[in-house]
Amino acid sequence: MVKICMRFYINKFRPLFLISVLLSFSFLLSCQAKPFSIKPALEENGEVFLYLQPLSQEAERLKFSLEAVYAQKDDGKEIPLDLSFTGIAFGKDVRQRCLATGQLPPGNYRGLSFKVKDATLTTEEGAAGLSVPEKPAPVEFPFTIRRQKASILAMTLKYRESVIEGFRFSPAFSVSVPARPPIGLSGYVSNSDAHDVAAIDKGLGEVTGMIATGTGPHGMAMDQMRGKVYVALTADDAVDVIDAGAGDVIGGIQLRRGDNPEELALVPGNRTLLSTNAGSDTVSFIDAGSLLETERVLVGQNPVSLLIDSTGSRAYVFNTLSNTISVIDITGKTVIATLSTEPEPLRGQFNRRGDRLYVIHGRSPYLTIIDVPSLSVVRREFLGMGAMSIKVDSRTDMLYIGKKFEDGVSVYDPLSFQPVDYIQTGGTVGYMTIDGDENNLYLVMPEKKSLKAVNLISRKTVFEIDFCESPYWITVMGER
Numbered sequence: 425m426v427k428i429c430m431r432f433y434i435n436k437f438r439p440l441f442l443i444s445v446l447l448s449f450s451f452l453l454s455c456q457a458k459p460f461s462i463k464p465a466l467e468e469n470g471e472v473f474l475y476l477q478p479l480s481q482e483a484e485r486l487k488f489s490l491e492a493v494y495a496q497k498d499d500g501k502e503i504p505l506d507l508s509f510t511g512i513a514f515g516k517d518v519r520q521r522c523l524a525t526g527q528l529p530p531g532n533y534r535g536l537s538f539k540v541k542d543a544t545l546t547t548e549e550g551a552a553g554l555s556v557p558e559k560p561a562p563v564e565f566p567f568t569i570r571r572q573k574a575s576i577l578a579m580t581l582k583y584r585e586s587v588i589e590g591f592r593f594s595p596a597f598s599v600s601v602p603a604r605p606p607i608g609l610s611g612y613v614s615n616s617d618a619h620d621v622a623a624i625d626k627g628l629g630e631v632t633g634m635i636a637t638g639t640g641p642h643g644m645a646m647d648q649m650r651g652k653v654y655v656a657l658t659a660d661d662a663v664d665v666i667d668a669g670a671g672d673v674i675g676g677i678q679l680r681r682g683d684n685p686e687e688l689a690l691v692p693g694n695r696t697l698l699s700t701n702a703g704s705d706t707v708s709f710i711d712a713g714s715l716l717e718t719e720r721v722l723v724g725q726n727p728v729s730l731l732i733d734s735t736g737s738r739a740y741v742f743n744t745l746s747n748t749i750s751v752i753d754i755t756g757k758t759v760i761a762t763l764s765t766e767p768e769p770l771r772g773q774f775n776r777r778g779d780r781l782y783v784i785h786g787r788s789p790y791l792t793i794i795d796v797p798s799l800s801v802v803r804r805e806f807l808g809m810g811a812m813s814i815k816v817d818s819r820t821d822m823l824y825i826g827k828k829f830e831d832g833v834s835v836y837d838p839l840s841f842q843p844v845d846y847i848q849t850g851g852t853v854g855y856m857t858i859d860g861d862e863n864n865l866y867l868v869m870p871e872k873k874s875l876k877a878v879n880l881i882s883r884k885t886v887f888e889i890d891f892c893e894s895p896y897w898i899t900v901m902g903e904r
Contacts, residue, residue, distance in 0.1 A: 574634035611900035629887025643687030826853030861902030
């Protein structure tokens with residue numbers, strides 16, 4: 425990571441570097457303070473995730489808070505898990521939420537235990553305190569932890585067994601392993617800080633599984649015909665391959681040391697996978713059948729994202745540090761054009777006809793519109809600073825744009841380029857995609873640690889999913 429930060433500094437801030445060694449040193453320190461991953465990667469351990477289902481209607485008068493959660497080994501040893509939140513109440517928890525997670529030694533476990541801090545029950549006279557057990561309350565549910573594998577347990581509070589005689593509270597839960605959804609309802613969310621990909625049921629709006637990956641999973645690409653998901657592992661210089669049916673990693677692709685792959689794209693109707701390698705300023709061509717890199721081309725500095733046109737003939741690579749877009753002829757595996765852009769091009773989207781490319785920039789308040797046949801800029805539209813995510817609805821041509829420090833997404837008319845609507849999200853949107861099956865817009869919110877699905881017609885929230893760590897990317901069956 426220090427190498428990447430130094431490279432970023434030298435290329436982008438060379439004059440400042442020559443003027444002041446002190447500024448250089450400060451910058452390097454700031455880079456070192458932001459490692460690829462918050463959690464250590466799984467090595468000898470496995471991992472468990474506890475998801476709490478919404479409380480039932482009969483628990484509407486109950487509130488309680490947890491002090492700790494433990495995994496109990498067969499030998500009776502208790503291993504503490506990391507709590508994501510402590511307060512639990514009806515109405516507050518209207519969706520499935522990540523309660524706790526932790527890395528555990530492989531082996532058999534007898535269940536879980538919950539140390540309650542306090543509990544209250546609302547009566548006609550007001551909130552009445554309930555007595556709680558001094559020791560952690562056990563919940564029997566045998567499960568097994570496997571080395572370098574992640575497991576998910578879904579918990580539902582049993583209200584009548586938890587509130588005893590109206591004045592005592594001892595949590596009782598039913599625990600289960602979520603069923604894997606039909607492959608047509610599956611989706612996958614990469615969590616770069618946690619080294620895993622969450623499997624979701626887009627029908628229920630719930631997490632149904634956790635797939636441990638290599639270090640720093642970022643962008644993904646899904647082969648919907650073959651049921652495979654490809655995951656860029658930024659810190660491992662590799663790509664993991666997930667079998668969507670089995671819900672597990674079945675193979676991998678090793679790239680070169682220092683490549684730092686960021687995002688992936690699958691060529692339509694082909695078995696070629698492209699990877700933007702931010703560390704080496706290259707794009708890799710990978711054969712999805714043999715899982716081997718067949719070619720690589722040199723592009724601009726720090727390529728962080730790419731876009732393939734609908735014909736599968738060209739790829740557009742966004743080079744943030746050189747302020748350019750590299751246009752690659754996919755068949756010839758060569759760069760056929762380099763387009764200058766506004767400072768720090770981040771991401772782009774084609775319009776419905778595919779003859780316009782919309783580009784957002786990290787250090788420019790303008791949206792650039794490029795005529796695809798001539799590869800020339802035809803318009804610049806003012807958006808304001810901070811654009812970081814963009815999606816075009818191919819059915820309506822409407823543009824959806826998310827910005828830093830804004831808790832929502834602006835909807836732009838493609839003709840006037842005036843905002844015509846605003847979708848409140850409650851968090852900054854880092855990435856977006858559209859589920860064509862359900863006509864829902866999926867909004868990834870890293871800081872909020874959640875994913876929201878919004879219907880494109882009603883603009884209403886369909887569901888929201890919580891994660892234990894910050895999500896980075898989503899791909900779903902039926903994506904358009």
